[in-house]
Amino acid sequence: MNPLQNRFHSFSFYEEILDRIHEGIHVINENGRTVVYNRKMTELESMSKQDVLGKPLLEIFQFPNGQESTLLLALRTGQEYRNIRQTYYNDKGKKITTINHTFPIYEQGKIVGAVEIANDVTKIERFIRGTILEQEKNPTRFTFQDIIGKSDAIREIIENAKRAARTTSSVLVVGETGTGKELFVQSIHHASASTAAPFISQNCAALPDSLIEGLLFGTVRGAFTGAVERPGLFEQAEGGTLFLDEINSLSLHLQAKLLRAIQERMIRRIGDTKDRPIHVRIIAAINEDPVEAISNNHLRKDLFYRLGVVTLFIPPLRQRKEDIPELVQYFIAKYNDLFQMNVKQINQNVLKFLMEYDWPGNVRELQHMVEGAMNLMLDDEGEIQLSHLPIRHSQRISIKNSNQLEQQIFPENSLPENSLAELQQVQPIDHENLTLQAQMKRFETSYIQHVLETCHYNISKAAKELGISRQSLQYRIRKLKLQNPNNPANSGEH
Numbered sequence: 001m002n003p004l005q006n007r008f009h010s011f012s013f014y015e016e017i018l019d020r021i022h023e024g025i026h027v028i029n030e031n032g033r034t035v036v037y038n039r040k041m042t043e044l045e046s047m048s049k050q051d052v053l054g055k056p057l058l059e060i061f062q063f064p065n066g067q068e069s070t071l072l073l074a075l076r077t078g079q080e081y082r083n084i085r086q087t088y089y090n091d092k093g094k095k096i097t098t099i100n101h102t103f104p105i106y107e108q109g110k111i112v113g114a115v116e117i118a119n120d121v122t123k124i125e126r127f128i129r130g131t132i133l134e135q136e137k138n139p140t141r142f143t144f145q146d147i148i149g150k151s152d153a154i155r156e157i158i159e160n161a162k163r164a165a166r167t168t169s170s171v172l173v174v175g176e177t178g179t180g181k182e183l184f185v186q187s188i189h190h191a192s193a194s195t196a197a198p199f200i201s202q203n204c205a206a207l208p209d210s211l212i213e214g215l216l217f218g219t220v221r222g223a224f225t226g227a228v229e230r231p232g233l234f235e236q237a238e239g240g241t242l243f244l245d246e247i248n249s250l251s252l253h254l255q256a257k258l259l260r261a262i263q264e265r266m267i268r269r270i271g272d273t274k275d276r277p278i279h280v281r282i283i284a285a286i287n288e289d290p291v292e293a294i295s296n297n298h299l300r301k302d303l304f305y306r307l308g309v310v311t312l313f314i315p316p317l318r319q320r321k322e323d324i325p326e327l328v329q330y331f332i333a334k335y336n337d338l339f340q341m342n343v344k345q346i347n348q349n350v351l352k353f354l355m356e357y358d359w360p361g362n363v364r365e366l367q368h369m370v371e372g373a374m375n376l377m378l379d380d381e382g383e384i385q386l387s388h389l390p391i392r393h394s395q396r397i398s399i400k401n402s403n404q405l406e407q408q409i410f411p412e413n414s415l416p417e418n419s420l421a422e423l424q425q426v427q428p429i430d431h432e433n434l435t436l437q438a439q440m441k442r443f444e445t446s447y448i449q450h451v452l453e454t455c456h457y458n459i460s461k462a463a464k465e466l467g468i469s470r471q472s473l474q475y476r477i478r479k480l481k482l483q484n485p486n487n488p489a490n491s492g493e494h
Contacts, residue, residue: 024098024118028071030111032057044098044120045090062089070102074114078104142186148330149323153315153478157184160471164310165191170262172247172307173285174475175314178364181285182245184312188283189241197240200233205249213254217261218269234267237280247284247307248298255300262306282307289479291472313475317359317366324354327363331370332384343374346384353386445480448473457484 018025024041028034037052052060063069070081080103087097098118105113144158164171165188173181189199204212218232233242250258261267262282266275284307286293293299332343359365373388448466455462463473
């Protein structure tokens with residue numbers, strides 16, 4: 001037994017370690033005989049250790065077309081070979097393809113062996129091909145498992161969305177920009193019986209009406225100059241889901257045509273004379289309050305009623321701040337993989353700022369903030385600091401810290417919180433300086449609060465009294481920040 005083999009066998013725990021790693025390890029001595037052959041290598045090459053250990057490499061494996069084993073090549077030349085793709089056969093004639101890192105082993109300046117670290121490229125390529133085919137068949141990539149958060153607000157919406165996935169009814173997803181509306185839409189499609197059918201997505205604000213109509217309903221040759229025979233998105237989504245984002249950006253004329261298509265389950269291509277039946281589930285999204293959209297003539301009332309068979313109000317990030325730590329860790333892990341970094345955590349002062357920030361851009365803004373911070377970090381830094389945040393935020397923190405220091409130095413300039421609340425209650429309001437929108441919001445807040453008090457904060461009863469759905473009332477309670485004085489922590493949840 002040569003010195004290299006003696007070294008490995010004198011430490012039996014080495015074999016245990018090698019058998020637990022995910023790469024194949026194959027070591028030969030200076031005579032080309034195998035001295036180390038780990039468990040992963042037996043799986044890659046469909047061989048047992050007894051079949052390989054102690055035997056010359058070329059007695060066990062065959063290399064086609066005069067190719068030389070990278071192990072023997074490293075042993076003979078003393079050179080290192082990285083990322084070499086190699087195809088060969090075992091003694092049973094099975095074809096094996098691996099990506100190898102191979103290098104010689106020296107002892108006292110003399111080559112005493114060679115080691116090969118192998119990865120199974122066959123499985124990798126098969127996985128990639130399967131992934132590409134799956135994406136071509138169904139371009140969605142999000143499921144309910146991808147939705148991050150354990151807050152009551154987000155879990156309630158997830159449960160409602162899962163229930164909606166069981167049917168083919170239309171769904172309207174309401175939420176501010178950046179809340180993750182498409183995440184829910186794709187999850188509903190994946191959880192539905194039509195998961196294998198097409199999923200077609202279109203942002204209605206991305207194109208002018210002159211183009212979006214043809215895109216939705218299709219065209220026939222000669223309908224207008226340059227028109228060709230082309231199916232629209234409704235036909236392309238046949239049997240599956242058509243997601244129309246920012247539906248409120250469509251003109252009222254197009255909304256009327258859309259309503260007809262949904263109600264009659266028929267569409268007519270531009271320039272055509274016949275109707276075509278469609279079997280498509282419509283999921284639409286809107287980034288403003290539907291009631292306000294209707295009032296501002298951004299959304300037809302009848303289309304809202306038709307689309308909103310199920311209405312999901314996605315809570316903004318400021319209403320589920322308890323999810324921020326988990327979201328941050330998810331984004332750190334994501335960009336660690338993407339940037340090949342090793343960031344572990346965020347500084348507690350940064351976390352405090354994130355928990356106090358109002359998040360007008362919602363989860364998307366949080367994601368971009370984490371990405372931007374990691375772009376400014378050095379390779380050896382493992383914690384996101386305040387200095388890594390975008391300058392507009394780091395400056396805001398500096399000003400806030402200065403104000404807090406001033407309050408500590410001059411405490412007489414500040415009022416106790418309860419005194420300030422009492423002062424606000426008795427302070428008269430200059431109605432002449434309030435806009436109509438502000439006056440309406442004030443009245444809405446006051447009226448809903450009055451009805452809630454009358455109904456003893458029973459949400460179902462108050463919603464019936466107001467003539468709106470329970471979910472719509474909960475949305476307004478959160479939006480207007482109404483609280484149950486008897487139980488403020490659970491306001492709007494019972």
